[in-house]
Amino acid sequence: MKLSTRGDYAVRALLELSTAEADNAIPLGELAERTRIPAKYLEQILMRLRTARVVRGKRGARGGYMLARDPHRVTVGEVIRAMEGPLAPSLCASQTAHTACPAYRCPSEDACVMRGLWAEVRDAIAGIVDHTTFGDLAARTREQQAAAREMYYI
Amino acid sequence: MKLSTRGDYAVRALLELSTAEADNAIPLGELAERTRIPAKYLEQILMRLRTARVVRGKRGARGGYMLARDPHRVTVGEVIRAMEGPLAPSLCASQTAHTACPAYRCPSEDACVMRGLWAEVRDAIAGIVDHTTFGDLAARTREQQAAAREMYYI
DNA sequence: ATAAAACCTACTAACTGGATAGGGATTATC
DNA sequence: GATAATCCCTATCCAGTTAGTAGGTTTTAT
Numbered sequence: 001m002k003l004s005t006r007g008d009y010a011v012r013a014l015l016e017l018s019t020a021e022a023d024n025a026i027p028l029g030e031l032a033e034r035t036r037i038p039a040k041y042l043e044q045i046l047m048r049l050r051t052a053r054v055v056r057g058k059r060g061a062r063g064g065y066m067l068a069r070d071p072h073r074v075t076v077g078e079v080i081r082a083m084e085g086p087l088a089p090s091l092c093a094s095q096t097a098h099t100a101c102p103a104y105r106c107p108s109e110d111a112c113v114m115r116g117l118w119a120e121v122r123d124a125i126a127g128i129v130d131h132t133t134f135g136d137l138a139a140r141t142r143e144q145q146a147a148a149r150e151m152y153y154i
Numbered sequence: 155m156k157l158s159t160r161g162d163y164a165v166r167a168l169l170e171l172s173t174a175e176a177d178n179a180i181p182l183g184e185l186a187e188r189t190r191i192p193a194k195y196l197e198q199i200l201m202r203l204r205t206a207r208v209v210r211g212k213r214g215a216r217g218g219y220m221l222a223r224d225p226h227r228v229t230v231g232e233v234i235r236a237m238e239g240p241l242a243p244s245l246c247a248s249q250t251a252h253t254a255c256p257a258y259r260c261p262s263e264d265a266c267v268m269r270g271l272w273a274e275v276r277d278a279i280a281g282i283v284d285h286t287t288f289g290d291l292a293a294r295t296r297e298q299q300a301a302a303r304e305m306y307y308i
Numbered sequence: 309a310t311a312a313a314a315c316c317t318a319c320t321a322a323c324t325g326g327a328t329a330g331g332g333a334t335t336a337t338c
Numbered sequence: 339g340a341t342a343a344t345c346c347c348t349a350t351c352c353a354g355t356t357a358g359t360a361g362g363t364t365t366t367a368t
Contacts, residue, residue: 001155001234001279003243003272004325005256011268012257027344036258041327047346060335061343076271080155089157103166104190107302113294114165117230117286118157124278125155132271140267148261158356181313195358201315214366215312 007083009037010045014079017055018071018134019141025057025064045083052082072135080129087125093118161237163191164199168233171209172225172288173295179211179218199237206236226289234283241279247272 012035020026028046032039046065049055056068067074081087081096088094092101092115106112166189174180182200186193200219203209210222221228235241235250242248246255246269260266 001241001243002239002245005327006325008244008256012259015268025344029344034259038327040329043345043347044327050346057345058335059333059343059345061341062336063334063344065345085156087155089155090162091156102162105166105170105188107298111298111302113291113298114169116294117282117291120282121279124282125275128271128274128278137267137271140270144261144265144267148265160356179313183313192358194360197314197316198358204315211314212366213312213314213364215310216367217313217365219314 001089003080004084006045007080009035009042010049010079010083011076013037013042013045014049014054014067014074014134015137015141017065017067018074018138020066022070023066025062025066027064031065048082049079052078054079054082067134070135071138072133074134075130076132076134076137077126077129087129088118088122090115090118093122095122155243157234158238160199161234163189163196164203164233164237165230167191167196167199168203168208168221168228168288169291169295171219171221172228172292174220176224177220179216179220181218185219202236203233206232208233208236221288224289225292226287228288229284230286230288230291231280231283241283242272242276244269244272247276249276 013031016031016035017026026034028039028043031037032042035042037045046055046057050057050068053068054074055065057063057065077087086094086097090101091097091099092106092109092112101109101112101115103112103114106115109115167185170185170189171180180188182193182197185191186196189196191199200209200211204211204222207222208228209219211217211219231241240248240251244255245251245253246260246263246266255263255266255269257266257268260269263269
C-alpha cells in the first residue's frame with residue numbers, strides 16, 4: 001500500500017506551497033531546491049496537479065507555482081487520488097473508478113465478501129485523507145516549529 | 155493503494171482453501187480451476203504463502219495445498235504483507251519495515267507532520283486487515299450463500 | 309512401477325516509476 | 339522592444355516490477 005515517490009513528492013511540494021504566503025508564486029527551481037526534489041520531475045508532478053486544479057502556474061518572469069485554492073480546501077485525499085489513482089484496494093470497491101469484480105466466484109456486488117472488506121479499507125483510508133487538508137498540515141507544521149523553538153530557549 | 159493481482163489472487167485462493175474441509179488437501183490444478191487463476195502463477199503465489207507459513211503443501215499423489223493453521227488464526231493483514239510488503243504509505247511510518255524519512259525537511263521522526271499522517275493511515279488499514287481472519291471471511295461467505303438460498307425459496 | 313502431485317528455477321513480455329533533455333510560449337522588467 | 343525568467347509540453351530512457359509461461363526434479367499414494 002506504499003505511495004510512489006510521485007505521491008510523496010506531490011504532498012511534500014504542496015505542503016511547501018501551503019506554508020508560503022498566498023498569491024506569492026514560487027518558481028519551480030526554488031521549490032525543487034527547498035524540497036530537494038529533482039526539478040524536471042517535480043515539474044511533471046506540478047503539471048498533473050495543475051490538471052487536477054490543485055495548483056496554478058504563473059508564467060513569465062516573476063512567475064511560479066501557487067495553490068489554486070485556500071489550503072484548507074485542498075485535501076490530501078484529492079492529491080493522492082490525482083497522483084496514484086483510486087484509494088480502494090480493488091476497483092470493485094472504488095467509488096471514484098468503479099469496475100466489475102474480477103473474481104470468478106463473485107456472487108454479486110452486494111453479496112461479495114471480498115468487496116465488503118475492500119470497501120471497509122477504502123472507507124478507513126478515505127476517512128483520514130479526505131478530512132485532512134493542507135491547511136491542517138501547514139498548521140501542524142507551524143505548531144511543531146514553535147514547539148522546537150521553545151525547546152531551544154529552555 | 156491498489157492491490158496487485160498477486161495479493162488479490164492470494165486472498166481469493168486462501169478463501170477457497172478456508173471453506174474447504176480441514177486436513178483435506180486441494181491440488182493446484184483444482185484450486186486454479188475453482189478460482190480461475192492461471193495455475194503456474196498461482197503456484198508461485200502458493201510458494202510464497204508457504205514460506206510465510208500460511209499454507210502447507212502435501213506432495214505426491216493425493217497431495218495438494220491446505221491452510222497451515224486454523225482459518226481463524228490467519229489474518230488478511232499477514233497475507234497482504236507477505237504479498238505486497240508493508241501496509242504503511244511511507245516506510246518511515248512502517249512498524250514492520252521502518253526506515254528513515256526521505257524528506258529533506260523532516261525535522262525528526264516524532265515531529266514529522268507527514269509521518270504522523272501516514273501512521274494514522276497505516277493504523278486505520280491495519281486495524282481492519284489485522285482483525286479480519288479467513289475464518290471470518292469464510293463465515294461471511296457461508297452466510298451470504300444461505301441468504302441467497304433463502305431468496306431462492308421464497 | 310507408475311502416475312499424480314508439490315517443488316524449484318529460469319525465462320519473457322509488458323508495464324510502471326523515476327527520471328532527463330530540450331524546445332516553444334508567455335510575461336515582467338529594463 | 340529586447341531580454342531574461344519562467345511555465346508549458348513532448349519525447350526519450352533506464353531499471354525494476356508484475357504477470358505469466360515453461361520445463362525440469364523430487365516425493366508419495368496406489
